Amino acid sequence: MVVVLQLYVQFRFNYWNRDFFDALESRDPARLKGQAFLLVPLCIGSITLAVTSVWGRMTVQRQWREWLTGKVIDYWVEDDRYARLAAVQSEQQIPEYRIAEDVRIATDAPIDLALGLVSALLSAVIFIQVLWTVGGDIALPVGSHSVRIPGYLVLGVALYSGIVTTAMMTVGAPLTRLVQIKNQAEAELITAAHRLRDIGEGIAPQEQRPEVCRDLRSTLRATIDQWRRLCWQLMRTTIVSHGNSLLAPIIGLVLCAPRFxxxxxxxxxxxxxxxxxxxxxxxxxxxxDNYGRIADWMSSLERVGSLLLSLDRLNRDMPPQQAEPPALPTGSVKLP
Known part of the structure; x- marks a missing residue:
């Protein structure tokens, strides 16, 4: 309901924009004054709906995260899976990071993306009608004849959007995998730091300190390298997204200019x-506009799913009665 009301206010702003500039063009002070008074309730309504939207969205995200995180923690603790997973070095996947961070992204992003997608679909339906009605037809000269194109602004926006979307899909294809690798590197850096803390607290022997420090610095370098790769990828996708934000309003004005x-x-x-x-x-x-957010969500979703699959495999490969006490980690951990 809030999304629909927000779109209605946006629709009213669109018509307010038309009436305001028509009043300017006609130099009519009375019309300008009326539009100024109308702006106040429109702004109040828009701000109120925006605040309500934030409250509703974050409330749902918080409740979903609490439920899902609780389920994953229960499954991790059940039958001592936390200890058995730590004992199998090849299967360790830094569950603490995945439960804390990846579950958060996996529950936050779908709400934002779903609301954004619904809003985008409804906006397209509403404002295509505006484009068709206001834009009207245009006649293009072809030799000695002219070709009339009905609703040419709708055709123009469809062609332009298709070009931009294709460019983003092509340029941004590696982004999901790079985000996943970066998140894994961050998790390994946290694990390496925890090993050094264990030595300081007396949990691990002091003799391991040189090895752990070398591993920590090596893990840091690997993390920075992954950030560098992600940076180059984001630079490429930014070319498309920022170029689109600059060109879209200009192209709309250029297409409308002949009729004006x-x-x-x-x-x-x-x-x-x-x-x-x-x-x-x-x-x-x-x-x-949401390609980076989708990539983050897919990466976190895959990492949470991979953790749950590894916990499932423990019951088959190492039943509870065969579990051994977890050994101290000896190096960086990689995804299986």
């Missing part, structure tokens, strides 16, 4: 259509 110059469109309708073009392309390019 011919007198078939007022200044208010020009700004209204350009704003609607930007909103529709943002809806069509939802995957472009």
């Amino acid at each position: 110059l011919s007198g078939a469109m007022t200044l208010g309708e020009l700004t209204q259509a350009a704003a609607a073009f930007t909103l529709v392309q943002a809806s069509f390019n939802w995957i472009v």
Whole structure:
């Protein structure tokens, strides 16, 4: 309901934008004053709905994270799986990090993405109608004839969005895997630091300190290397996303310019259509704007799933009665 109301307010802002610029074009003080008074309730409504949306979204995320984290912890502790997993070095997957961080991302991101997707779909439906109505038709000269294109702004936004989405899918393909590798490196760095703390607390012998310090520095270098690889990938995807944010409003204005110059469109309708073009392309390019968030979510989802699969395999490969006390870790841990 909140999403629908937010879209309604956005729709009213779109028409307010048209009426305001039409009043400017006609130099009508009375109309300008009326639009100024109308702006106040629109702003109050928009702010109220935005605050309500944050409360509802984060409440659902908090409750889902609490439920899922509790389930994973129960399964990890049940039948001493936490000790048995630690005893199998090839199967250790830094469960503490996955339970704390990856479960958080795996529960936070779907709520944000789902709300964003619903909003994008509804925005596309609503503002395509605005583009079709306000944009109208355009006649393009082809030789000695002219070809009339109905709803040309809708066709233009569809073609533009298709190009941008294809570019992002091509450029950003490796992102999910790089995020997963980076998260694993971060988890290994935390594990290496914990080993040094164990020595300081007397849990592990002091003789291991040189080896543990070397391992900690090596793990840090590996983590920084993964961040560097992720940085280069994000730079490539930023070229597409930032270029789109710059070009979309301009392309909307350029496509509307012929009708405005011919007198078939007022200044208010020009700004209204350009704003609607930007909103529709943002809806069509939802995957472009959320590609990094989707990659983070998929990476964390795979890591949580991998942990649960490893806990499942323990029952088959090492039943509870065969479990041995966990051995102290001797080096960096890698994903199986």
